[in-house]
Amino acid sequence: MFGELLGPHYLKWLFDGFILTLTLSAVVCLVATGLGFLVCLARLGSSRLASWPARTYLALFRNTPLLVQLFFWYFGLSALLPEGLVSWLNTPHEVSVAGVEISWPSFEFIAGFWGLTLYTSAFIAEEFRAGVASVRPQQREAGVAMGFRPAQVWRYIVLPQALRTALGPLLGQYMNALKNSSLTMAIGLAELSYASRQVETETFKTFQAFGFATLLYIFSIALIEAAGQWIRQTKRYRQGAA
């Protein structure tokens, strides 16, 4: 039972799933950070036109389970889309970018990416908001008193401090995105959790399949944690210490 290791054929499945998990998480974190930042700005903006839609967005995506959101995007929404669009999204296309062949990802990946990004960006927006809130208003007043324009106050005074405070929680959200990618197995994406179940179905080596997948998850989380520690000891970060 603790017994033999998995054959190379099955290790390859697990490894492919792991690469997919990493790719999905990386792309999600990248886009969600940008999107979350924009939503945060909208939320903090003084005009109601920007802040109320932002608040609705945040409430909607933070207070519903990710699983239900993924089901909605994959099964619910594609039922509403026109047939032509759906078949185009599902056909593999290949694009040559600078001599590198990039193939169009599967619809499962697209839906998983879309759902996970919207979900994660809502949480990232809140972390940014907390970061900005941690910068004392006196800092802003001092900036204005020194002649900075509002945009400059943001860029040189508020944002650097806000980002510094938000770094820890932001990395926490990246780790969450990595773990939440396991939910995409419900919509057919062959990431790591799916691969470990598949291996278990064929080989019945429950412990080995599970153990290997868990180790890979812990390894990736530890990697993000290590990245955080590395950033914290860089000169730029340490300069910001109050």
Add this chain to the structure above:
Amino acid sequence: MDFSVISDNLEYFLIGAYPDGPLGGAALTLVLSVLSGVSAAILGLVLGIALSSLKGWPRGILIAVLGFLRAIPVLMLIFWSYFLLPIIFHVDIPALFTVVCALSLIGGAYLAYSVHAGIQSLPDGQWAAARALGMRPVQVMRLIILPQALPIMLPSFLNQWISLIKDTSLAYVIGVGELSFVATQVSNRVMVHPTEIFLFVALVYFVFCSSLDLLANFTTRKQAVKHA
């Protein structure tokens, strides 16, 4: 979109097959959330105090365990503890208990750090003064530290509980009849209304979580006024 499928099956969504079967649906989601929430809170409190009080290698082990619980995806923990633990340890854990345990462990691990942060945020002078007055460590914790730290930690607890309500949806993977599971059963039977069903399910979770969210905002604002 035709929402009659929701009204036709409303009872099944809300309470499952009860009383002709076990409790299910939204009612079971609430039960799971409350049970896991309370256990996670207690566990988080105990582990957080331990994190603040232990030193040396026991603390190292605790940090390793907490790190493991925070690194593993919830879905995997639920699935594998239900199917793997019986094989390794020959213990049979009923599905409901597995879900509550998994969610409490993970929730407790996150809350431990919040409790720890809350305790650490109090000035050291409080400890010193209390000890100088002759109080024993347990009394210091109980009478001085915790009453001040807990209100600070309340928003974290509420946020964790909101996560918990959402994470109960993952119990579907081991066939627990909570809201997401019964919704997919109905969707699979009716076949042509996935959009309406998932929108309804999202709405129910939204109502549950937003209520807690509003409560969290209310308490933080009240605190801010108190401390201003």
Add this chain to the structure above:
Amino acid sequence: MKKLTALTALTLAVLSGLAHADRLEDIKKSGVLRVASFDSNPPFGFIDAKSKQIEGLDVDYAKAIADKLGVKLQLQPTNPANRVPLLVANKVDLVLANFTITPERAEQVNFSIPYFSSGQQFIVKKGTLKSQDELNKWRVGVDKGTVNEGVLREKFPGAKVVAYDDTPFAFTALRNGNVQAITQDGPKLIGLLANVPDRDKYEVPPFTISNDLIGVGLPKGEKALTDVVNQTLVELESKGQAQKIYDTWFGPDTKTPLARLYKIGDKS
């Protein structure tokens, strides 16, 4: 001396109690037979809208076995992927969920004699599949944890396989256009189409890519239980009950009429 004998006797008594108790005895003692059946696959196992209980062909067989043992039936809803884990982890005593008999599975679980046979087929949108070979370029939906996935990969290695938690999910993906075909046991597909309002848009091409025998899944090594189940199945056939159960779900008056080609006890 007397003390030693008493001690030995006590130890033996305790040890024999701890020794692996037969599952059949456990079931009879507890008075409950735990069976895993599908909850989303008419007419094998599905939730009846009015009674809110799981009903179907597999459930009828389960009821017959429980009656024979004189115990209560307790149903556990499952999808294809959880069948073997539920059995191996001792969460259920039997699996009656369109469970195909394969040599690989037989290493992990016991099987009863077959009680149903079917072939693996496909559902496609009407008029889209011109020849079998096209499947090699298509996206095909399957259920996780079924033999269908393996057979599909073997016979159509070029097909892009997407695995879902259960057949209705795969069918929704087909309807939405995310996959171009889904594959499952023929009778399951017929049962699926019969319950779908837009069934005229789909068809089941008349070829099968495998022939499967369906049996009851039992925990490995439980000979007594397996014997009782086999006995029950043979009796059901000889008394005509098996035919009645079949007619209830696949008979000429049902939504899914299908000729009965396999009787319990036939050689495949």
